Amino acid sequence: MRYEICKGNYHAKGAEIKGKLTTCTVENRRQEACNLVLYPKKGGRAERIPMEGDLNQRSIYSVGLKDLPWKEYDYCFEIGGRRVLDPYAKYIVGRETWADLERKEEEIKCGFYKDDFSWGQDRLPMIPKQEMMMYKLHVRGFSMLQKIPSNEQGTFQGIVHKLQYLKEMGITTVELMPVYEFEEVFAKDPYQKEVFSPDKINYWGYTTGNYFAVKSAYLGADKTPDAFKQLVKKLHRRNMECILEFYFDDKLNPHFIIEILRYWALEYHVDGFHVICGADLAHLIAKDSYLSGRKLFFEWFPQELCLWENHEMDLFTYNDAFLYAARKLMNHQGGSPGEFADQMRRQQRGQGYVNYVANNNGFTLMDSFTYTEKKNQANGEENRDGIAWNFSSNCGEEGTSRRKYVNRLREKQIKNALCTVMFSQGVPLIWMGDECGNSQNGNNNAYCQDNAVGWKSWERDKRSRDIHCFLKQLARLRKEYPALRSPNPMELCDYKGYGYPDLSYHGDNGWRMGAGGGDHSIGMMYCCRYADPGEKERRAEQGDVLKEDLKKESEKEPVRRARDEFIYIGYNFSALDQHLALPSLPKKYRWCCILNTGEERSFEERQTQTGALTFRIQKQTVCMLVGRCEEQSVQRSGSKAGLEDV
Numbered sequence: 001m002r003y004e005i006c007k008g009n010y011h012a013k014g015a016e017i018k019g020k021l022t023t024c025t026v027e028n029r030r031q032e033a034c035n036l037v038l039y040p041k042k043g044g045r046a047e048r049i050p051m052e053g054d055l056n057q058r059s060i061y062s063v064g065l066k067d068l069p070w071k072e073y074d075y076c077f078e079i080g081g082r083r084v085l086d087p088y089a090k091y092i093v094g095r096e097t098w099a100d101l102e103r104k105e106e107e108i109k110c111g112f113y114k115d116d117f118s119w120g121q122d123r124l125p126m127i128p129k130q131e132m133m134m135y136k137l138h139v140r141g142f143s144m145l146q147k148i149p150s151n152e153q154g155t156f157q158g159i160v161h162k163l164q165y166l167k168e169m170g171i172t173t174v175e176l177m178p179v180y181e182f183e184e185v186f187a188k189d190p191y192q193k194e195v196f197s198p199d200k201i202n203y204w205g206y207t208t209g210n211y212f213a214v215k216s217a218y219l220g221a222d223k224t225p226d227a228f229k230q231l232v233k234k235l236h237r238r239n240m241e242c243i244l245e246f247y248f249d250d251k252l253n254p255h256f257i258i259e260i261l262r263y264w265a266l267e268y269h270v271d272g273f274h275v276i277c278g279a280d281l282a283h284l285i286a287k288d289s290y291l292s293g294r295k296l297f298f299e300w301f302p303q304e305l306c307l308w309e310n311h312e313m314d315l316f317t318y319n320d321a322f323l324y325a326a327r328k329l330m331n332h333q334g335g336s337p338g339e340f341a342d343q344m345r346r347q348q349r350g351q352g353y354v355n356y357v358a359n360n361n362g363f364t365l366m367d368s369f370t371y372t373e374k375k376n377q378a379n380g381e382e383n384r385d386g387i388a389w390n391f392s393s394n395c396g397e398e399g400t401s402r403r404k405y406v407n408r409l410r411e412k413q414i415k416n417a418l419c420t421v422m423f424s425q426g427v428p429l430i431w432m433g434d435e436c437g438n439s440q441n442g443n444n445n446a447y448c449q450d451n452a453v454g455w456k457s458w459e460r461d462k463r464s465r466d467i468h469c470f471l472k473q474l475a476r477l478r479k480e481y482p483a484l485r486s487p488n489p490m491e492l493c494d495y496k497g498y499g500y501p502d503l504s505y506h507g508d509n510g511w512r513m514g515a516g517g518g519d520h521s522i523g524m525m526y527c528c529r530y531a532d533p534g535e536k537e538r539r540a541e542q543g544d545v546l547k548e549d550l551k552k553e554s555e556k557e558p559v560r561r562a563r564d565e566f567i568y569i570g571y572n573f574s575a576l577d578q579h580l581a582l583p584s585l586p587k588k589y590r591w592c593c594i595l596n597t598g599e600e601r602s603f604e605e606r607q608t609q610t611g612a613l614t615f616r617i618q619k620q621t622v623c624m625l626v627g628r629c630e631e632q633s634v635q636r637s638g639s640k641a642g643l644e645d646v
Contacts (some may be wrong), residue, residue, distance in 0.1 A: 002069060008062025014088025014212065017114040022070050024060035024077075024086075028053065032080035034061045039074045039109055048078065074109035075644070086110045088212050091225060092181045096369065098140070098154060098217040099184050099201050099450065104534060108136075115267065118230045124271055125239045127172050127282065129314060129352035130487040133475060134243070134429040135166055136175040138204065138358065139218045141455045142432055145166025155220035156231040163238055169435060171260040173241040175274060175426075179218060179228065180246065186448075197380065203450040204360065206247040206276070211260045212266075225268075232269050241271035243295065248277040254284055262290045271295055274318060301351060302399070308314045313627060315351040320362075322346075322355040326420045327368060327391035329520060330413065330573045330620075335391075337513055337522040339569070341505060345425045345490045346525065352487075353426035355415040358434050361387065363444045365434035368392045369413040370399060375442030378449065386445030399442065411437070411463060412620060415470050415597045416573070419622040422474040423484055423569055432456050435471050436464035473603050477595070477624070481562045482531035500566070500587070502530035510521075510581035510613075520574040521534065521617070525583055526567040547582035566627030572617040584626045591615075595624035 009016060009023040016023050024436045028034045029378040031053060038047040051061040076095045079085045083106070085092070093110035094103065099548050143158020152158050159174075166174065182205045183189040186196035191208040205215075219227040232242050244264060257277070264270050272295025275281065282298050284304060285291060297318040305315070325343040328335030346353050358365040364375075372394045376386045395409045414437060432438070433456040440446050446454040459466075478484055483502075506523035507511040513522060566585060571580045582591060594604040598618035617623050 002067065004066040006064040006066050008064045010052070010062050012484055014086055014090065015110070015112055017070060020067050022068045022112070023062060024051070024065075024075065026051070026079070026084070026086060027059055028079055029059045030080065031058060032064050034080075035078040037061050037078050037083075037349055039076075041072055043305045045096055053075075054498075065588035066641055070112040070114070070193045072543050073109050076110050083209065087210070089210055092210050092213045092216055095181065096216045096219070096629065097349060101185060103185075103188070105188070113225060116554045117226050117267065119233060120231075122233055122269055124269065124291065125172075125236060126243050126271075127239070127241055127290050128487065129316070129427055129628045130482070130485045132172050132241075132352075132427045133170050133175045133478070134175055134354065134427055134642060135169070135432070136177070136429060137173040137432040137456075137469040138177045138360070138454070139179060139215075140203070140450070143410060145452070145458050147458070151221050152367070155218050156227050157220045157222075160234055161386040162233055163240070167238050167240065169430075170479065171240065171430075173243055173271070174235060175243040175245060175429070175557045178247060179215050179244060180205075180209050180601065181209045181213035181215050182207050184217070184450075186242075200380065201448050202278055203454055206447070208247070208249045208252070211246070212263055216583075217321070223416045229510070234539070236269070241295075241621060243272045243274055243297065244270050245274040245577055246276065247603070248275065248281075248586050250278055252277075254281055257281060258284055258288055258291075261285065261294075263289055265294055270310045271316070272297065274298075282315075297354065300404065305350075309498060312608060313608060315349060316354055318354040319360075321425065322353070322421075322426070323357050323359070323362070326357050326417065330416060330420075331369075331393040332520065332573070332575070333391045333393075335520075335572075335573075336508075338507075340420075341513065341522060344420070345503060347425045347486065347489050350490055351564050354418075354420055354429050355426040356425040356429040357421055358431045359429070360431060360459070361445070363392055363442075364409070364431065364438055364440050365414055365417060366437045367442055367444070368417070368490055369395050371438065371442040373442070374444040376445050378443065379445060379447075386443075390444060398579050402504075404521065406410045407463075409620070410448045411545045414467055415602065416453065416571075416620065416622045418467075418471055418474055419569075419597065419624075421594075422478050423624075425484070425486060426491070428478070431435060436468045441474040446456060464508050470602065480568055481526075481565075483526040483528040483562070483567060486531060496530065498529050500525075500527040500583075502527055504583070506568075506581045506583065508579055508614075510583055521570070521578045521580060523568060523570045523582075526569075528565045528567060531563055564629065567569065567629065570615070570617045570621075570625070572619060572621050572623075575619055577616055577619050579616050582613055582625075583613050584613070587631050590625050590630055591625045593625050595622070597622045 008025055010025060012023060013025050024036045036049045036053040038050055044125060049063055051063045053061050077086060090113040093111045094108040140154040144153050146153060146158055148158060148161055186200045186202050187191055187198045189207055214225045214228045234241050242398060261273055274297035279298055279300055282301050286294055294316040297316045299319045300317055301315055322343045325335060325339045329340045344566045358368060372392055374386045376383045379385055396405060396406050438457055440453050443453055449524035492503055493501050504511060504525045507513055514593060570580045595603055598621035
């Protein structure tokens with residue numbers, strides 16, 4: 001024997017390597033015969049080592065191994081004669097090949113892992129909620145169709161190849177669908193209660209699994225958890241965040257869940273967690289000091305938690321409320337401007353909101369305007385699965401179409417939907433592929449579609465280029481105008497004496513909501529003076545920066561110039577052109593239309609005539625107007641009037 005057996009560590013669950021000592025600890029509530037089983041990697045007979053319970057903690061069994069050459073072994077536990085994987089295992093051996101149907105249960109073992117990764121000066125970006133723009137993706141689906149080496153497709157390295165792509169799109173925060181070790185073959189998943197066909201794949205990964213281990217099939221050629229650490233480190237170098245999605249069964253011990261999140265926060269430097277579990281768990285997580293500084297996303301939070309101002313976590317409500325309000329209004333399915341307006345400005349001081357019009361659970365953005373009914377027959381459940389209430393439309397023809405009018409309308413509706421997300425006060429989220437019109441052929445529940453249906457397409461046709469370019473322009477506008485993304489709730493009144501409310505609503509008459517056309521139109525005006533001042537403005541107010549220097553900088557930076565402007569966004573989701581009231585501006589100010597989704601060149605500036613009181617907005621169109629002082633307003637050559645005098 002090449003190692004010495006000694007007393008274990010009853011306070012460190014799982015396998016721990018410190019210096020020359022390796023300890024293995026497991027919970028054994030029934031206090032049955034318990035062994036550590038070592039498997040030589042080069043083959044040979046397994047070695048069983050008895051484990052002992054502690055006198056004070058009788059359900060915890062442990063053993064120490066001095067001078068164990070741990071790199072030469074894998075392990076598992078044997079409790080009461082049953083083979084048991086370590087629930088605290090940091091690496092799982094045997095699942096390196098994705099969806100290996102020939103894999104046998106006894107081939108799955110736990111791997112020893114010692115953390116010697118160099119993080120250098122790595123720091124969490126801690127991006128404020130008003131600066132965030134999220135992108136949700138599936139590790140495998142995001143990279144399977146990339147033109148990269150085959151051994152990097154479906155891995156973390158595939159994401160690394162596209163970090164600059166995400167950064168240029170304005171993304172600050174990347175959310176990953178489950179990356180903990182789960183069994184992707186349904187028939188082999190010990191946690192599944194339903195019976196599935198032998199070859200059906202759990203592509204998404206929403207199941208209980210080995211929560212402390214990174215999914216080995218995503219590690220690529222590295223084959224160690226360091227591959228994921230490299231991704232997080234490279235995200236942080238670009239001032240980007242990494243949010244992990246976790247699914248927890250309601251039967252799991254809440255304290256075990258806390259241990260899991262602590263481990264990923266401390267070991268992998270992740271920036272936050274989207275937790276799918278009972279909302280009661282939010283109290284425990286938000287008050288855990290080891291998770292301070294992390295962002296927490298839940299479907300909803302108890303109101304008293306959001307009012308508790310001493311928590312050190314950023315709390316975010318993450319649900320479909322925005323999606324329903326936007327789609328219902330856009331597709332004429334019972335929506336209202338009032339419901340839409342409430343979602344566009346939902347914000348609290350104690351929490352943020354994640355807004356999206358498409359996510360993995362439901363139609364893609366393209367399919368939301370291509371199909372009225374879900375097409376999930378390929379899932380093998382006779383189209384019974386998936387959400388039935390999609391509030392979608394097909395723009396005149398179900399499925400793919402060759403009709404130019406239909407395709408133009410679909411592209412315009414996608415742009416309209418992106419406008420609602422990017423101009424909302426909460427955190428905008430883009431689902432993988434929606435930035436280029438990705439389709440799942442009407443499948444709104446692609447949980448088992450490990451193929452081109454569930455993968456992101458990287459083909460660059462004209463439509464995908466146009467949508468992608470449009471989204472990048474929206475991200476630029478959102479960054480340029482802080483009034484659109486205020487971190488505090490709008491008061492809807494002139495509480496600072498600027499002569500205008502921070503936000504006001506306008507219909508066919510000014511200063512009140514409601515318009516013709518079946519109440520599918522609304523104008524929203526923002527007074528940019530209410531926007532939070534930047535860091536240098538705060539320092540100027542305190543005398544740390546000369547105001548003359550600040551004025552020179554403001555001439556170069558559009559974000560600071562924007563604080564002297566007004567924003568008016570007109571939404572007309574009606575099937576008819578509409579007139580929206582246009583509020584009068586201070587002397588020497590005039591309106592300029594800088595965005596019109598009804599025009600082929602959406603971002604071409606169009607000046608108004610002086611004294612305009614209303615403007616005509618085309619059917620199914622979003623317009624953005626900026627009220628500028630005439631001294632700052634620039635008339636572009638070839639621009640045309642887009643507003644009308646009354």
